[in-house]
Amino acid sequence: MAGSLYKKRFDGRTVNEVRPMKASVGVVPSADGSATFETGGTKAMAVVRGPRTLHPQHMQNARTGILRVSYGMMPFSVWDRIRPGPSRRSEEISKVCEWALDAVIDLSGFPNTVVDVFIQIPKADAGTRVAGLNAAALALAHAGIPMKEMLSAIAVGKADKTLLVDVDKAEEDFHDGEGATDVPLAFTSRKKDISLLQLDGKISPSELSEAIEMGRKACEDVLKVQMDALKGATGEKNG
Amino acid sequence: MGVKNALSIISNEKIMAKERQIVIPGETVVSGNEFLPGDGAYRDGADVVAGRYGIANIFEKHVKVVPVSGAYYPRRGNTIIGTIVDITFNGWLIDFGGAQNAFLPVAEVPRYVNKNEMAEFLNFGESVIVKVWDVKSRGVDVSMKMRGYGKIEGGMIISVGPNQVPRIIGREGSMVNMIKGATGCDVTVGQNGKVWISGKDTDKEVAARKIVEFIGENAVTVGLTEKVEKMIKKMGLEGSAPEIVAENTDAEDVE
Amino acid sequence: MGKFVMPNLQKEKIVGYLKEGKRLDGRTPLDYRDIVVEENISPSASSSVRVKFGKTEVLAGVHLALATPYPDSPDAGTFMTSAELHPMASQQFDIGRPGINAIELSRVIDRGIRESGFIDFKKLCIKEGERVWQVFVDIFAVNDDGNLLDVAGLAALIALGKARMPVYNKKDDAVEHDFEKKGLPLDKKAMSFNITLHKVGDSIVTDVSKEEEEVSDYRVSIAVADNDGKARITAMQKGKPGAISSEDMESILKIVEDKWTELFPKVKEYVFG
Numbered sequence: 053m054a055g056s057l058y059k060k061r062f063d064g065r066t067v068n069e070v071r072p073m074k075a076s077v078g079v080v081p082s083a084d085g086s087a088t089f090e091t092g093g094t095k096a097m098a099v100v101r102g103p104r105t106l107h108p109q110h111m112q113n114a115r116t117g118i119l120r121v122s123y124g125m126m127p128f129s130v131w132d133r134i135r136p137g138p139s140r141r142s143e144e145i146s147k148v149c150e151w152a153l154d155a156v157i158d159l160s161g162f163p164n165t166v167v168d169v170f171i172q173i174p175k176a177d178a179g180t181r182v183a184g185l186n187a188a189a190l191a192l193a194h195a196g197i198p199m200k201e202m203l204s205a206i207a208v209g210k211a212d213k214t215l216l217v218d219v220d221k222a223e224e225d226f227h228d229g230e231g232a233t234d235v236p237l238a239f240t241s242r243k244k245d246i247s248l249l250q251l252d253g254k255i256s257p258s259e260l261s262e263a264i265e266m267g268r269k270a271c272e273d274v275l276k277v278q279m280d281a282l283k284g285a286t287g288e289k290n291g
Numbered sequence: 292m293g294v295k296n297a298l299s300i301i302s303n304e305k306i307m308a309k310e311r312q313i314v315i316p317g318e319t320v321v322s323g324n325e326f327l328p329g330d331g332a333y334r335d336g337a338d339v340v341a342g343r344y345g346i347a348n349i350f351e352k353h354v355k356v357v358p359v360s361g362a363y364y365p366r367r368g369n370t371i372i373g374t375i376v377d378i379t380f381n382g383w384l385i386d387f388g389g390a391q392n393a394f395l396p397v398a399e400v401p402r403y404v405n406k407n408e409m410a411e412f413l414n415f416g417e418s419v420i421v422k423v424w425d426v427k428s429r430g431v432d433v434s435m436k437m438r439g440y441g442k443i444e445g446g447m448i449i450s451v452g453p454n455q456v457p458r459i460i461g462r463e464g465s466m467v468n469m470i471k472g473a474t475g476c477d478v479t480v481g482q483n484g485k486v487w488i489s490g491k492d493t494d495k496e497v498a499a500r501k502i503v504e505f506i507g508e509n510a511v512t513v514g515l516t517e518k519v520e521k522m523i524k525k526m527g528l529e530g531s532a533p534e535i536v537a538e539n540t541d542a543e544d545v546e
Numbered sequence: 547m548g549k550f551v552m553p554n555l556q557k558e559k560i561v562g563y564l565k566e567g568k569r570l571d572g573r574t575p576l577d578y579r580d581i582v583v584e585e586n587i588s589p590s591a592s593s594s595v596r597v598k599f600g601k602t603e604v605l606a607g608v609h610l611a612l613a614t615p616y617p618d619s620p621d622a623g624t625f626m627t628s629a630e631l632h633p634m635a636s637q638q639f640d641i642g643r644p645g646i647n648a649i650e651l652s653r654v655i656d657r658g659i660r661e662s663g664f665i666d667f668k669k670l671c672i673k674e675g676e677r678v679w680q681v682f683v684d685i686f687a688v689n690d691d692g693n694l695l696d697v698a699g700l701a702a703l704i705a706l707g708k709a710r711m712p713v714y715n716k717k718d719d720a721v722e723h724d725f726e727k728k729g730l731p732l733d734k735k736a737m738s739f740n741i742t743l744h745k746v747g748d749s750i751v752t753d754v755s756k757e758e759e760e761v762s763d764y765r766v767s768i769a770v771a772d773n774d775g776k777a778r779i780t781a782m783q784k785g786k787p788g789a790i791s792s793e794d795m796e797s798i799l800k801i802v803e804d805k806w807t808e809l810f811p812k813v814k815e816y817v818f819g
Contacts (some may be wrong), residue, residue, distance in 0.1 A: 077360075080689045081601050082636055084362040093589065097688070099634040103362065103390045114428060122641055127628070127684035128591035128607020131723055136630050136684065137643060156316070158342070161364075163428040165390045170634040170641075172686070174605060175588035193316055193344035196361025196454070200333070200342060201317030242317035242340070282344055283313045374553040386551045416554035447559045447570065493563045497570055 057229040058211035062222045063092075068266060070206070070218040070273050075186070075281035077194040085195025087281065089187035092220055093177030098187035100195035103165035111166075117159030118166045121150035123184055125173040145181050146171075152185055152205070152238045152248035158198040167197060178221040179207040182236050185248060190278055204274035205238035205248055208267040210255055215263050217270040230254050237267040241275050244268060313359075314341035320354050321347075331356030359511065363389055363453035363483045365431045369423040370440075372448060372481035375413050380406065383413050385421065387483045388450065391430040395421060399434035401441065418443050420479060420487070446477075446489030449500050451507035453484035458510040459503055466506065469519065473528040474499040498528055557761045561747030571755055576805065578753040581700075583816055585708055592725065593709040597701040599753060601691035603635075606683060606701035608709040608730075612721060613680035615671065623670020623678045627656035629685040629698060636690035650785070652685065655699050655740065657781040658769030659683075662738035665706065669731035672714065681706075681730065692756040695767055699740035700813065706730060707817035738771035738780040739813045741805050743798055745788060750801060763788030766798055770806040777806045 061067070071092030080086035085100035106112045123146040125134045149171065159167060169192065171184035182205035189203040209219030212229030219234065226232040233253025240247055246264070255263065314320055319338040326339045332354045333342045341347060345358040365371065365387075373387030382396040395413075397404055404412045413419065420440050421433035435441050451459060459480050460467055467478045476490030476499040486503050490496045505522055509515060563570060573579070579600030587605060588594040594607035613624055629652035633639045644652075659665065670679040683705060685698045710725035744754045744762035751758055754765075769781040779802075784790065790798070 080603075080634065082689050082691065083634070085360065097634070101633065101637055104637075105391050122633075126588070126605065126607070126686050127682070128588050128594045128605075128609060130588075131590045133609040133611065133682055133684070136628050138641075162390065168633065170632065172632065172634060174686075175590070175594075177590075194360050196343055196345065196358035198331070198343050199316035200340075202315055240317070241315075242335070279315055282315050374551050376551050416552070416557075418553040418555055443555070445555060448553055448556055493559065493566070493568070493570075496559075497563075497568075497572065500570065501572070 056211075056213035058214045058216075058223075058226055061216065063220065067214060067216050068269065070270050071220065073274065073277045075190060075277050077190055077281050083191075083195075085191040085193070085197070087187045087190035087194055089183050089190060089278075091179060091183055091218060093175060094179050094183045095173065095175045096180060096183035096187040097172045097174060098184065098191035099170045099172075100167060100188075100191045100197065101170070102167035102195075103159065103162040103197075104168075106164060106166035112164040114163050115160070117162035117164070119150055119154050119157060119159065119169065120166050121146050121153060121169045121171065121188065123149055123171040123173075123181065125176060125180060129173045129176040129180075145184075148248060148250060149181060149185055149188065153188055153192065153203060155245070155247035156189070156199050156201045156203050156240055157192060158200060161198060167192075167195075176221075178219055178224045179236070181205075182207050182238065182248075185238050186274055186278060190281060193282055200240075201243065202241035202275060202278060203238055203247060204241060204271040204278060205236065206267050206270045206274060208235045208237060208263040208270070209233060210235075210253060210259065210263065215259065215266055217266050235260070235263050235267070237264065237271075239268055239271045312347050313345070314347045314356060315344050316341055320356070321349060326352050326354050329353050329355035331358070359454050360452060361454065363387075365389055365393070365423050365426050365483070367423055367426055369482040370420065371423060371433070371483040372418065372420050372443070372479070372485035372487055373483070374418045374448075375415055378409050378413075378415070383409070385419060385433065387431075387481070388485065389431065389483060393421065393423070393431040393433045395419070395433050395435065399424075399432075399436055401436055413442060418448060418487075420481065443479075443487055443489075446487055447493075447496055447500065449486050449488065449503060451484050451486060451503060452510070453482065455507045455510040456480055456482055456484060458515065459486065459506050461516070466516070466519065469516075469523070470499050470502050473502070473523045473526075478503065498526060501526070552757065552760045556757065560758060560761055561749075564747055564749035564751065569751070569755075569758070575749050575751045576801065578809075579755075581812075581816075583704060585704070592712065593705045593707075595701055595704045595708065596688075597697055597704065599693060599697045600755070601689055602693060602697050603688040604694065604697045604701045605686045605688055606698065606705040608705045609682040609684065610709070610712050610721075610730075611680045611682070612672070612714075612719070613678055615675060615678040619667075620675040621671045621678075622667040623665070624680045625656070625660055625665060625667070625683075626680065627652045627659070627683045627685070627702065629655070629687070631687050631690075631694070634689075635687040635694075638690070639687075650783075651695055651698060654695065654767055654781070654783045655683075655685070655702050657783075658699065658738055658740050659702065659706070662769065662771045662780040663733055663736040664703075664738065664771075666731040666733055677719065679711075681709075690756065692754045692759045693742060695742050695765075696740050696753065699769075700816065703737065703739055703813065703817050706732065734814075734818060736771055737814070737817065738769040738778075739809070740767055740769050741802055741809070742767040743801060745790075745794065750794065750798060752801070752805060762786065764790065766790065768798075768802050770802060770810075772810060777803045 074090040083099040185205040210233035211226035238248035345356045373385035377384035385393040425432040479487040582598040584596040591607040631648040713722035
């Protein structure tokens with residue numbers, strides 16, 4: 053952090069400190085699985101429906117079920133109204149989240165079917181795709197979908213030369229020096245493999261290595277919150 | 292719900308079958324090459340690992356993870372309750388809340404049905420209790436040739452989580468019997484989470500429905516039997532409630 | 547496939563029990579389920595709210611933006627209601643562009659609010675012919691267990707009641723990322739709210755459950771406002787294929803008046819309390 057223009061985090065956290073996190077499962081009674089995941093001012097909801105028959109039929113795969121992820125922000129989640137319905141941004145995020153989750157689930161027991169995961173963001177203060185992934189992994193587990201491992205995600209950032217975990221909106225908008233870099237990451241819970249990786253900004257390879265390590269550690273905190281949510285509520289009771 | 296660690300489970304052979312721990316995907320259930328991964332578990336080196344979220348059962352070194360939530364997956368031998376949604380030239384399609392519809396071939400009904408008179412035997416919207424006899428990738432085949440299966444008439448059908456079914460049935464049917472004793476209603480539980488309630492009048496059926504839904508919403512609660520007893524008393528339902536097995540808080544696999 | 551199929555015996559049971567004046571969930575035909583309201587679920591919106599009738603859950607939020615007025619009303623703000631019946635809420639909803647159900651729902655709610663005069667659009671004019679406020683109400687269904695229309699309608703009203711005006715920077719003709727203390731210019735006395743009645747078998751039912759909604763012949767949604775202590779209808783919509791007999795029309799109007807008298811004080815408390 054020496055020589056960096058961002059010395060102290062706006063909200064007083066240490067660089068390795070995540071925001072207060074909260075999670076619960078079984079929040080949508082009509083779904084097969086559902087969950088919420090909150091970190092600071094960001095909240096994600098995820099709902100799983102399926103496995104169910106995939107239509108149209110030509111999309112079906114006789115060898116395995118298919119995962120389909122849809123991510124979106126609710127119109128009132130941020131200051132500027134989000135137009136309802138899919139956008140280029142939401143379509144891309146849906147796809148990278150789908151790939152991230154595909155790494156841990158096993159739908160080979162459900163040929164010709166689809167498992168739908170709907171991620172929605174009711175309120176946002178940065179890190180919506182990683183919060184969404186944390187909720188989605190919870191909802192998939194809650195839906196009883198076969199999974200080799202859980203999945204935990206975090207956004208590691210860099211403000212000027214300072215690496216930070218779980219960046220908020222104010223840090224995402226840091227403009228001084230090298231500005232802001234955002235690295236959303238997801239790790240599988242057992243092998244600790246990386247299943248989501250995006251980067252937006254300026255960073256050296258050695259800084260990136262460090263950022264990934266910080267993310268891996270922070271995801272232990274995320275996993276603990278996920279584990280508590282699943283172990284605390286094993287029924288289909290809704291809140 | 293307390294989480295027992297794996298060591299305390301294997302240290303006591305006697306309670307092993309009853310001890311349950313809630314596990315999440317990727318979590319080591321138990322370590323040791325002598326343990327065998329079963330349904331919902333897999334091996335990773337010396338570890339037996341949970342392959343889904345649920346309750347881990349270790350019985351005679353055999354590890355399985357039983358789901359506690361999620362959709363219904365049909366299995367051969369299951370009894371399910373469903374509704375006719377289509378009639379084909381050689382059978383009926385039944386919606387039972389699963390990924391695909393079930394198929395009831397005309398040869399699998401208890402009497403001969405002429406192919407021109409299929410709707411007279413079973414028509415759109417009519418409900419049936421059937422047995423799953425084959426699960427294929429394209430769908431589920433069912434039969435109602437055996438005794439106790441067939442068309443159902445009157446009463447009402449309610450839905451609970453398929454994973455709550457064992458609690459609604461109770462140990463050796465104790466919970467169902469308790470509801471029956473209190474309300475006088477027949478309660479038939481399909482493993483797909485559909486429950487058929489049929490009684491003398493709708494008031495009694497509604498009372499039975501309330502109790503079934505209460506069990507469904509409190510399926511993981513400890514001391515559920517006592518809570519249900521209390522609820523029945525509070526509802527002012529009396530009846531020849533059968534003797535209840537004292538400790539009945541464990542979900543049993545109904546298969 | 548995967549679509550909800552109502553068993554015949556269930557329909558007979560619902561209809562038969564209603565003849566005794568009872569419903570399968572223990573309510574009487576005109577009872578509402580428990581209503582739960584949670585405000586400010588998204589602090590960066592002008593307002594946001596979660597409303598539940600039993601297990602039916604809807605989120606709604608208000609957003610204000612700068613717009614050019616319509617040529618035919620150069621001194622009035624504009625208003626738009628949109629609704630998403632997201633597949634999150636029900637296996638009967640599909641992803642993608644809003645279907646006819648979402649369009650109808652948002653238009654019925656939009657009309658009820660617009661025609662009542664609840665929003666004082668003249669006061670949303672910044673500079674005649676050039677600058678006005680545009681009011682967006684966005685509705686998002688989270689779980690459908692029947693009567694989404696009334697739940698969404700109440701959520702929209704509460705969101706409007708709680709909305710804060712953004713700070714307008716006159717110099718730059720822009721909106722600051724901050725809110726005023728004051729709310730939207732509302733005519734509290736003009737507020738109307740929606741009551742939807744369904745004809746199920748021989749009975750007229752309010753706040754339908756999912757299974758009642760599934761078997762009803764028709765529905766009538768009526769937006770009702772206060773006219774010196776008396777009900778005043780500001781918008782209506784008949785939905786579904788059934789037709790209303792003249793006797794039923796009479797009883798529907800009577801029920802709506804009674805229900806409005808009963809619910810109006812509660813709704814006022816939710817919206818302005």
